[in-house]
Amino acid sequence: MSQSHPGTGFHRGHSLYERHLSDSARPDEFELLGRSWELLDGVFSPAYTPVTGLFSGWLDYPRQGAFLEMGSGAGVTSVVAALSGCPDVTALDISAAAVENTRRNARRHGVGDRVRVLRSDLFTALEPGDRFDLVFWNSSFAEPPAGFVNGTDLHHAFFDPDYAAHRAYLARAPRHLTEHGRLTLGFSSLGNWPRLRAIADELGLEHEVLAAEERLLDGTLPVEFQLVGFRPSDGRAWPALA
Secondary structure, eight states, rough: OOOOHHHHHHHHHHEEEHHHHTTOOOOOOOETTTTEEEEOOSOOOSSSSSSSHHHHHHHHOTTEEEEEEEETTTTTHHHHHHTTTOSEEEEEEOHHHHHHHHHHHHHHHHOTEEEEEEEOSTTTTTTTTOEEEEEEEOOBBOOTTOOOOOOSSSSGGTOOOOOOOOOOHHHGGGGEEEEEEEEEEETTTSSSSSHHHHHHTTEEEEEEEEEEEEETTTTTTTEEEEEEEETTSSSSOOHHHO
């Protein structure tokens, strides 16, 4: 695994955030994974970084089960899950623009009947009995400095002050996993790996890097993107941990 450099992550994330706001050539459609996708203003663009394409291709979707994506953005991963044969897909996002974007792309690719899209702050829009075989979040792994506040919906796509969302995600997800469900997180060497490990340890979780690939960003910065899986460290099933 590549060395973690979280300080660089904030600067990279901030630069990318500013690009989303200032790029006059930002497309309203993009090509990814052999398909064309709509992109609304104010939504994280998968065209600017390789993360969405990598994670969407790495996930082992439950073809006869239920899939939950946290932070769906433009909806690529949730749509790919449905197109891969998953009959029950739920996509959550805190941003109203992202919710609409996901709905549009689900309809565009003929899976609107299989993709339920809800506006939600983490798991708040779910019913207590909602359970999933696979839960995934392409996380906002860029850790900002102390005192930073996410002032816009788009900020949430990049930054997690004090890693509060990472902690809440790992703590609350077990309530919505089936007995043998899988909990996954999209991360990178730009994130704060020591802090993520500490949170997982405190919550009684073991982690494993399920897939990883290094890319050179901006022609100069080597970054490893990682799909991370979590499981209870004592061998218990998720309902017991929840």
